[in-house]
Amino acid sequence: MKIELMNDTSLQNLTDVKVVKRDGTETPFYGYKIDLVLKELDADDKTKAAVYQELLSFMGKKTVSTIEIARAFISGLKKADQNILAQKYVNYRRQDEENFAEATDPQYKLSQLFDRNSRVVHENANKDSHVFNTQRDLEAGVVSRALGLRMLPDLVAKAHLRGDIHWHDLDYSPVTPETNCCLIDFDEMFKNGFKIGNAWVSSPRSIQTATAQMSQIIANVASLQYGGCSANRIDQLLEPYAKLNYQKHMKDAEEWIAPEKREEFARAKTKKDIYDAMQALEYEINTLYSSQGQTPFTTINFGLGTSWISREIQKAILKIRIKGLGKEHRTAIFPKLIFTLKRGLNLQPGDPNYDIKQLALECSTKRMYPDLLMYDKIKEITGSFKTPMGCRSFLQGWKDPETGKEVNSGRMNLGVVTVNLPRIALEAQGDKELFWQIFQEKMNICHTALKYRIARTKQAKPENAPLLYMYGAFGKRLKRTDSVDEVFKNSRATISLGYIGLYEVCTTFYGSNWEHNQEAHDFAVSIAKAMHELCAKWESEEGYHYSLY
Incomplete structure (x- = not known):
């Protein structure tokens, strides 16, 4: 059921307030998140109003921390005489922190591997987990996942763990600044x-x-x-x-x-x-x-x-x-x-x-x-013919700004982050306006994640991968003192925004027979177009080719 906000306690007045995450990252205040938590708690209108009223005390402030928001939320619940809900909310936050701590604990992740956890052992069909060198890679992989989550921006790591987005190849990146394909x-x-x-x-x-x-x-x-x-x-x-x-x-x-x-x-x-x-x-x-x-x-x-x-x-x-x-x-x-x-x-x-x-x-x-x-x-x-990279993705047509010649071989992808579109549709509960609000938030998280991928990959040095950077595999021969960004910048490399579940999004809004519904078709196209336009915008601002998978 869609939640209606009371006019005199609307959280829309907080849209200019920046929320400071635990690691210092700033994001806009998203009121819909408060609504989702209240719905999860099955709060009545009186309780909602009390919580909104507490949160409105932040009006006029430039920034507010996540801790302050949590305290205000609990205070509102208690003022509405909802002590049980307040404790439930505290437990919810504690469980979230415990899940994050568990996911970022290398020793715990290794124990899963040694216990032959099927999800860990069979995470890649190309790897035979009975072979010594594969076992060594799996061991390194589970530790790298734990360390990698600690390295990622807080909102990216938690969004990945919740399944809102997926940071691909966490067993290698960002612990090592390797390229993808x-x-x-x-x-x-x-x-x-x-x-x-x-x-x-x-x-x-x-x-x-x-x-x-x-x-x-x-x-x-x-x-x-x-x-x-x-x-x-x-x-x-x-x-x-x-x-x-x-x-x-x-x-x-x-x-x-x-x-x-x-x-x-x-x-x-x-x-x-x-x-x-x-x-x-x-x-x-x-x-x-x-x-x-x-x-x-x-x-x-x-x-x-x-x-x-x-x-x-x-x-x-x-x-x-x-x-x-x-x-x-x-x-x-x-x-x-x-x-x-x-x-x-x-x-x-x-x-x-x-x-x-x-x-x-x-x-x-x-x-x-x-x-x-x-x-x-x-x-x-794409502007010219080329082979897809090993990961089956295509490079866009690209000409070297120095020579004006078309270049395909020697180019690469810096990694992929995928957004979970069906989850956005389910959280929106039939509300298109809310869908686009949640969509924009997830796009901001994906952009933060992709920018981090670029920044981390640029920290490599040519001597870390001589064959790639110094001996021609990436099309140029850099010196040890050169920046690897020489083969990435000016849109030579791609960085990719992935998406899943566009069909399921339309099913959520229009039912299982939506393929013959022009409005549903236009909605699906508008989502893909919005992602494409964001990729083009990010590329024009940053000089790296954001591609849409």
Whole structure:
């Protein structure tokens, strides 16, 4: 039932008062929260009026602490002779504090792990909790969650624990200032070389060496961030190195093979090299373990190459996946395959690569992957074609302000915070005005959380993740003394606002058959549009690309 506020005791008069949280954070005074607590306590109108009257004593003040609000609330309940409700409210606050203390206690969280708590042990389907290095990662993860909640702004940590928002990957961030997911700039690394550990790795001279280097890069990148990584246009990326194989075979053919057979010989040998190299890459990725105790979440994109070498790379990827892993021919989990469809290239019968599109469909039918991307639609929506990052999210089109060139590989995401929209709808209880009021508060919390993610990630130093920042994986080669913000700022990196439950929000307001209701449809669009506009506003003010998931 909607709560009606009495005109002479309206909390709207307190909208200019700032509430100071325990950690010093200031937020607006949200009167609806008082209403929700009173409803939870099942307070009558007389009790409500008494509480409102106590709270109105803050009128004219610039700031008020959460402790002062709690004391005024209890005082109002007692003046209304509601001592039992006052005690109930005290118990409610005490339980809230105890829950927070428990969630931020590393020793307690470790005890859950050692007790084989199913939620902790099975929190990630990619991790085998029976393996030593995975167990070590899980141990570090539960401690990091507890410490991370202590590091977060108070209102963000509590909103996460209540389920109002979700701070993703708390087992890694913010304890470590790692990035989330990325598109690795393999092209830059292959051309200029890179260093892993104590070894300097030079430019590959064959496709076999190139794929071997790829697997090493993937393993190290996966250990230096907590999200997935992707390879963009792998068929075109590897083509120059397969061409080196072809040239070597042609040179051998000139010495041993009759002139009319040399081309055939070199092509046959190169095709075998391509198949073996792509098979090795598939096996190596699936047998890798990152420092996080799991197979690196890897995505590779292909399908746009038109040369015979690029076509052979595409066909090899698909045939290897169809064949499956090992003697049992199991479906490989990684790399996640993404095949690009493009009009005039492979979409329709008669297109030059239509046969490979058909092979991709066979593979997708038998082995779940590849996913299919429409080149023309991606370009229309985002401004240019690019592969999604390992976390399956897309970068927006972006041009380097210094060169004016389109850049995709080498860019990254700094993390995600998701808002729980259905909870807002349930708390609003059919009141659209109240929905938007609660929505704005949760958006403010999400913005605070996302700004913290950016600030924390910027505290990393290039030497913390040399392969990312100093040796080209993120597209630039920073010095030890440089700021990592050089690869984040000017909207080069994304930071993401996620949302869940838009459908359920409309169900709450309009019933289960709302899809055919234009008003409900417009309401759903208005929510998504409001979030998008906030992301655009935050980007214009801060210089980081806030994206909406």
